[in-house]
Amino acid sequence: MTQITVRDHILLSQSGGVNAKSCRRQCGAFVGTFGSQPDRSVRPVMSKAPGISIKNLSVSFRTKTSTVTALDDVSFDIAPGSFLSIVGPSGCGKTTLLKILSGVLQPTSGTVLFDGEPLSRLKTQGQVGYVFQRPLLLPWRTTLDNVMLTMEVARRGMSRAEREAEARRWLKIAGLQGFEERFPHELSGGMQQRVSICRALAFQPRILLMDEPFAALDEITRETLQEELLLLWAQTETTVVFITHSIPEAVLLSEQIVVMSARPGRVLERIPVPFERPRTEETRERPEFLALASHIRGLLRHRDPVTA
Numbered sequence: 001m002t003q004i005t006v007r008d009h010i011l012l013s014q015s016g017g018v019n020a021k022s023c024r025r026q027c028g029a030f031v032g033t034f035g036s037q038p039d040r041s042v043r044p045v046m047s048k049a050p051g052i053s054i055k056n057l058s059v060s061f062r063t064k065t066s067t068v069t070a071l072d073d074v075s076f077d078i079a080p081g082s083f084l085s086i087v088g089p090s091g092c093g094k095t096t097l098l099k100i101l102s103g104v105l106q107p108t109s110g111t112v113l114f115d116g117e118p119l120s121r122l123k124t125q126g127q128v129g130y131v132f133q134r135p136l137l138l139p140w141r142t143t144l145d146n147v148m149l150t151m152e153v154a155r156r157g158m159s160r161a162e163r164e165a166e167a168r169r170w171l172k173i174a175g176l177q178g179f180e181e182r183f184p185h186e187l188s189g190g191m192q193q194r195v196s197i198c199r200a201l202a203f204q205p206r207i208l209l210m211d212e213p214f215a216a217l218d219e220i221t222r223e224t225l226q227e228e229l230l231l232l233w234a235q236t237e238t239t240v241v242f243i244t245h246s247i248p249e250a251v252l253l254s255e256q257i258v259v260m261s262a263r264p265g266r267v268l269e270r271i272p273v274p275f276e277r278p279r280t281e282e283t284r285e286r287p288e289f290l291a292l293a294s295h296i297r298g299l300l301r302h303r304d305p306v307t308a
């Protein structure tokens with residue numbers, strides 16, 4: 001039985017991994033429903049990814065003693081169904097930008113357009129998936145049940161059999177066939193993160209926001225998962241916005257890289273990545289790949305910090 005149980009409600013609210021007040025909000029944190037009732041009419045079909053246009057976005061936070069400008073006049077476009085990475089120094093506003101795109105945070109000024117329309121919570125309900133640095137799997141649910149969770153919340157029109165078939169399909173693509181009945185503590189860190197990626201993709205979000213999803217993994221697992229993520233993403237029409245501190249990771253995965261300055265975060269350069277897909281281990285060793293990574297490293301190293 002994989003319905004959301006009372007135990008799920010209570011333990012989710014205690015898990016602390018996602019800052020939300022109720023189970024509905026907790027589950028919504030993985031699927032971008034944010035406490036709303038999911039759309040029952042939505043079937044698990046490929047939904048067309050939106051184009052996203054960020055215009056003159058600025059975000060300031062008021063603290064007790066001062067005002068912190070996290071983002072300053074940020075503008076760029078994200079093509080529908082593309083993979084965009086954001087790199088930049090710690091504290092330059094990357095996570096803040098993801099929060100704006102998810103609809104949980106309002107900008108101080110500027111606009112975000114989804115398919116030409118202003119971003120609103122309504123627009124992101126049931127449309128946005130998340131993958132965080134830690135997998136945040138529910139320890140009392142099996143692998144299969146964890147993957148089914150987002151569909152239970154965001155795709156309530158699906159039957160249980162449909163949800164299970166879809167979850168099994170994603171787990172198979174991610175190389176986790178045979179582990180469906182295992183619990184999170186019986187999986188390695190890399191396997192857990194694969195489950196969390198399957199969970200985010202299984203409900204076919206139009207947008208997938210990934211906040212340093214591989215940061216906690218060893219290098220080989222990380223490289224394997226990068227290639228697996230590309231395989232999984234190729235099965236979707238999802239627009240991915242991916243935050244990373246790893247320059248090679250950004251170059252391997254992305255169609256466009258946005259390089260940001262130190263806080264207040266401004267766009268230093270928008271870089272198209274021209275390498276054909278599929279991208280593999282060989283791609284990483286190409287001179288053009290290394291040259292592009294070196295260019296981005298230079299931008300981040302030699303640029304004087306921008307002052308507020």
Ligand SMILES: Nc1ncnc2c1ncn2[C@@H]1O[C@H](COP(=O)(O)OP(=O)(O)OP(=O)(O)O)[C@@H](O)[C@H]1O
Nearest residue numbers: 061063068070089090091092093094095096097263
């Ligand atoms: N709610 C808040 N109140 C006050 N300041 C905040 C708040 N949220 C973020 N900030 C500040 O905004 C800036 C940007 O934070 P953010 O988490 O977006 O950076 P980041 O680029 O994701 O950092 P990292 O790479 O270290 O994860 C930081 O200086 C942070 O301290």
